[in-house]
Amino acid sequence: MSAVLDVRGVVKAFGDNVVLRGVDLSVDEHQVVALIGGSGSGKSTLLRCTSLLETVDDGQVLLDGEDVTDPRVDADAVRRRLGVVFQAFNLFPHMTVLDNVTLAPTVVHGRSRADAREEAHALLTRIGLADKAGEYPDRLSGGQQQRVAIARALAVHPRVLLLDEITSALDPELVGEVLRVVREVAAQGMTIVMATHEMGFAKQVADTVCFLDQGVVLESGPPEQVLGEPVEARTRQFLSRVIDAGRL
């Protein structure tokens, strides 16, 4: 197995606030990595640095061995190989569900409209929203919108799917339908990096769980180990707080 995504010593600061203090992370093909950690531990920032929505202050991000943090690299071309799903869905409100999903395949990847539509319909069927193709996003529930956002990200056949706390803005009863889609996508072999607060889901789906604390990966390994028998005191402390909140 080769590393699809390789994060090496990434540092990122916003002004005086150092969010990432040298993060290392390696993601192999078909692997699912869950990033856990408290608010402000750097999970989202790490994903945003990986998708080049932020520039790193030091370190490297390698995608299929290519240093994408090199300023000479065409950032648009790199983003074409990634799929990103956001906490707040960020669907385009002036476009129908179908147009949201076919936008990147047609405009960025130059595929024919008919071709892109056909695949979009297949994707929408997969996530159970085939009948919503003609609707506008604000007519859908949060869970439906987030599933469309996943379909939109998958439509470009990304090398890696980056999921940034995709269930945090959802009502508890809608979380399940979104996680079902993610589980299915993972089962089909997609490489996934997800920041999440859903420990139970991380335990079931992830191959590796990384606990981020104060800008570094404090502990990582199989979910049974990190979530079950954490070595670090900070990890135990974090998990006990999560259990107290009823989230595990």
Added chain:
Amino acid sequence: MALRRRRRPGPELTASLTGGAPGLPAPSQLELDRRAFRARRSRRSTLVALVSTLVFAVVVYVGVTNSPGWPRVQTTFFSLSNAREAFPDILRGLWLNVQVLVIGGLCVLVLGLGIAVLRTLRGPAFAPLRLLATGYVDLFRGMPLIITLYLVGFGLPALRLQGLPTSPFVLGTLAIVLTYSAYVAEVFRAGIESVHPSQRAAARSLGLSHRQTTRIVVLPQAVRNVTPALLNDFVALQKDVGLISVLGAVDAVRAAQIEVGQTFNFTPYVVAGLLFVLLAVPSARIADGVAARARRRQQSGSVL
């Protein structure tokens, strides 16, 4: 960020609720009392409004017609025979204003949008363009329209350059376009900045370039957000096209002026003024409608 194609159930919904929707149980006595009270209150407010409007109109009418100078004012400003005589010329002049309005309005939209996009470009490479656009907006938004008209209308032809238009119609339109583009550019820029950055992030992470993101994702939302403001500027433009008369173009205002110069009766000005008002009313109503629809979108279901 609900957008336009969504039709809010408006009056129909209210009607069906007060009338009792099918499937709902018959309204309780409490609800029936509430409805009766609301109906009484609304009848009373209508009555109060009608009476107070009437009283105000009568007071104004009596006050004006009993003023010592009224007979004189009536013959100088509201002479029916003068109005009838001046009307055809003024109407012909108004046609010129409409032409300036349509051509100028389209040019303003294109130029304004272009300048707004230039102003929102990021990165040091675009600094000169950004600076140029900012300077343009500062200059023409600050300069009184009448002075821009003089500079363009009399200054440009004075250069005696080959091929430069000398018609007051073209030069007047140019001056108006220069000024209004600066205003409209700022309206568009406000619209562009009102689109949440997460929309840009979503588009860029799909691999769209900056230009594609602006064109396909940001601008459509921006334009919808500022449509009411744009229509407001359009109404303002409708009357400002009358200013091309200072360059000698025979528009409605100039036609009225000529008439006034011959008769020393000011009625033609009033006629021209009323025609401009008539021209502005439809677009003012459209602007109201668009604004009301935007309001309904944002606070559906609220009674306030």
